[in-house]
Amino acid sequence: MHIDLETLVVTPSEMAGIDRAAADSGLDSFALMERAGQAVAAVALRHHPGALRFVVLAGPGNNGGDGYVAARALLKTGCTVELFAFGPPPTKGDAGRARRRYRGLARPFVDYQPMRGDVVIDALFGAGLARDLAEPLCAAIERVNSLAIPVIAIDLPSGIDGRTGAVRGAAFQAERTVTFMCRKPGHLLMPGRSFCGSLEIYDIGIPARIVSAASHHLRVNEPHLWRMSLPSAGIDAHKYGHGHLGVFSGGRLTTGAARLAAGAGLKAGAGLVTLLSPAEAADANAAHVTAVMVRQIDNLAALRTLLSDPRFSAFALGPGLGDFARARNYVLALAESGRPLVLDADGITAFRDEPDRLFHAFSDGPIRLVMTPHAGEFARLFADLADDATLSKVDRARAAALRSHAVIVLKGADTVIAAPDGRALINANAPPWLATAGSGDVLSGVIAAHLAQGMPAFEAAAAGVWRHGAAAAAAGSGMTAEDLINFLNGFDQIK
Numbered sequence: 001m002h003i004d005l006e007t008l009v010v011t012p013s014e015m016a017g018i019d020r021a022a023a024d025s026g027l028d029s030f031a032l033m034e035r036a037g038q039a040v041a042a043v044a045l046r047h048h049p050g051a052l053r054f055v056v057l058a059g060p061g062n063n064g065g066d067g068y069v070a071a072r073a074l075l076k077t078g079c080t081v082e083l084f085a086f087g088p089p090p091t092k093g094d095a096g097r098a099r100r101r102y103r104g105l106a107r108p109f110v111d112y113q114p115m116r117g118d119v120v121i122d123a124l125f126g127a128g129l130a131r132d133l134a135e136p137l138c139a140a141i142e143r144v145n146s147l148a149i150p151v152i153a154i155d156l157p158s159g160i161d162g163r164t165g166a167v168r169g170a171a172f173q174a175e176r177t178v179t180f181m182c183r184k185p186g187h188l189l190m191p192g193r194s195f196c197g198s199l200e201i202y203d204i205g206i207p208a209r210i211v212s213a214a215s216h217h218l219r220v221n222e223p224h225l226w227r228m229s230l231p232s233a234g235i236d237a238h239k240y241g242h243g244h245l246g247v248f249s250g251g252r253l254t255t256g257a258a259r260l261a262a263g264a265g266l267k268a269g270a271g272l273v274t275l276l277s278p279a280e281a282a283d284a285n286a287a288h289v290t291a292v293m294v295r296q297i298d299n300l301a302a303l304r305t306l307l308s309d310p311r312f313s314a315f316a317l318g319p320g321l322g323d324f325a326r327a328r329n330y331v332l333a334l335a336e337s338g339r340p341l342v343l344d345a346d347g348i349t350a351f352r353d354e355p356d357r358l359f360h361a362f363s364d365g366p367i368r369l370v371m372t373p374h375a376g377e378f379a380r381l382f383a384d385l386a387d388d389a390t391l392s393k394v395d396r397a398r399a400a401a402l403r404s405h406a407v408i409v410l411k412g413a414d415t416v417i418a419a420p421d422g423r424a425l426i427n428a429n430a431p432p433w434l435a436t437a438g439s440g441d442v443l444s445g446v447i448a449a450h451l452a453q454g455m456p457a458f459e460a461a462a463a464g465v466w467r468h469g470a471a472a473a474a475a476g477s478g479m480t481a482e483d484l485i486n487f488l489n490g491f492d493q494i495k
């Protein structure tokens with residue numbers, strides 16, 4: 001069986017378990033450290049063949065151990081290497097052995113004076129970072145950063161929390177980071193991701209089955225994880241056709257957001273898209289759309305009539321909606337109808353005073369609600385999770401999904417998609433210029449189009465987030481939300 005380590009993401013504590021399982025299986029753990037350190041030395045030499053000196057900053061644990069191996073390997077090639085040890089030098093285990101085999105000088109950390117021309121190998125802390133860095137460490141790291149000294153981080157830039165991506169006091173701004181076997185959340189979650197530089201993942205020889213057995217369904221969002229569920233690829237493609245998506249419009253002056261969602265839904269593959277508009281906004285909507293249709297929906301009775309037409313296969317509600325009472329009533333009617341729904345923006349905020357009512361309405365049967373909050377909207381429904389500083393963004397999205405019986409798309413530069421069953425993905429293909437007015441509305445439309453075509457909620461959301469990011473990358477900087485729609489590719493072009 002092929003096990004895909006490329007997209008797997010493991011937390012530091014899972015990685016420690018993997019380490020133990022590898023040792024228990026008879027694998028030589030020192031050989032793993034050797035390969036790790038040698039890989040780092042090779043990366044350093046490849047990228048900095050003319051370095052005046054390599055400065056290895058070695059911590060007290062196994063990350064330091066990797067640093068001693070790298071220092072030894074660099075010395076052997078005739079480079080100038082200086083090693084500065086922070087804390088008590090390791091004496092036991094693999095790291096102790098690595099230190100003893102290093103024949104160069106180990107100076108105390110406080111003696112390190114950063115200089116231009118240095119290349120720093122950061123082997124202070126990796127997966128074992130357990131608390132905020134103390135002041136002298138922070139000061140040294142900030143000095144290295146301010147001199148723009150190239151830093152090659154081993155496993156993680158020291159100061160980045162591998163589980164959450166948070167900065168614990170200070171962190172090296174690395175030019176590149178060399179990690180082992182697979183990525184850790186801190187490489188992908190913000191702000192950690194922005195400290196890693198380019199990431200190299202090196203296979204140090206832990207069998208894939210050991211790595212995957214210890215991981216917990218967290219991956220980087222990539223097409224092969226949901227490609228099989230795409231409408232064109234599934235055996236159900238003809239049975240369901242391409243669906244009919246309904247998008248609820250706001251009032252007279254706030255119709256644009258729903259039109260962006262509707263336009264995106266059509267481009268993303270929904271067979272038909274209808275804007276469901278209050279009377280006051282029907283003319284404005286009708287004047288602006290061609291392929292998208294408009295239907296007047298002014299009250300719950302009209303919505304119920306619409307819902308008696310089984311061809312409406314999914315809905316999007318929230319972008320520009322405005323009227324919270326109307327939003328709540330419509331959402332509860334949609335829940336009763338059993339249709340899948342993307343709830344965004346005002347649709348989420350509408351339930352800030354009674355989130356349980358929303359969760360209860362969707363609590364039975366297959367998952368049919370996808371919520372797409374940014375951090376602010378998330379806090380309105382899940383205040384306790386948003387306030388809990390010990391949780392990572394992945395933890396938050398997972399807990400919210402479980403509580404609400406919905407797929408949660410927690411947006412941002414590091415969008416997390418989570419399902420109630422614990423599956424979670426971190427998205428990594430969105431360029432920074434995606435943060436533009438209306439791009440979230442486009443995302444709701446894309447996900448809703450996937451639902452309309454019969455995709456399961458988790459895959460619909462994951463594919464939507466990825467296509468949204470890919471469209472932004474293709475559109476380039478300076479794009480607007482309207483441009484984004486035009487750059488949405490067909491399913492057959494998803495590589």
Ligand SMILES: NC(=O)C1=CN([C@@H]2O[C@H](COP(=O)(O)OP(=O)(O)OC[C@H]3O[C@@H](n4cnc5c(N)ncnc54)[C@H](O)[C@@H]3O)[C@@H](O)[C@H]2O)[C@@H](O)CC1
Nearest residue numbers: 019033036060061062063125126127128129130131132155
């Ligand atoms: N997991 C694996 O399979 C492998 C792991 N390796 C390396 O092992 C590392 C993990 O090693 P460890 O678990 O020993 O952890 P680390 O070496 O990352 O850090 C642990 C040490 O740092 C101290 N420490 C933690 N936070 C501190 C703080 N804020 N201030 C001061 N001291 C602090 C701890 O007391 C402990 O001594 C990985 O990052 C990787 O570099 C490699 O050797 C290859 C194999």
Ligand SMILES: Nc1ncnc2c1ncn2[C@@H]1O[C@H](COP(=O)(O)OP(=O)(O)O)[C@@H](O)[C@H]1O
Nearest residue numbers: 411412413430431432434435437438439440441
């Ligand atoms: N720094 C960033 N890099 C990449 N994507 C981002 C960044 N910030 C936000 N995004 C994405 O941009 C979109 C913004 O959506 P949202 O916050 O709802 O804004 P709006 O309401 O203006 O549409 C989301 O898909 C989000 O994931």
Ligand SMILES: [K+]
Nearest residue numbers: 122125154156
């Ligand atoms: K490190």
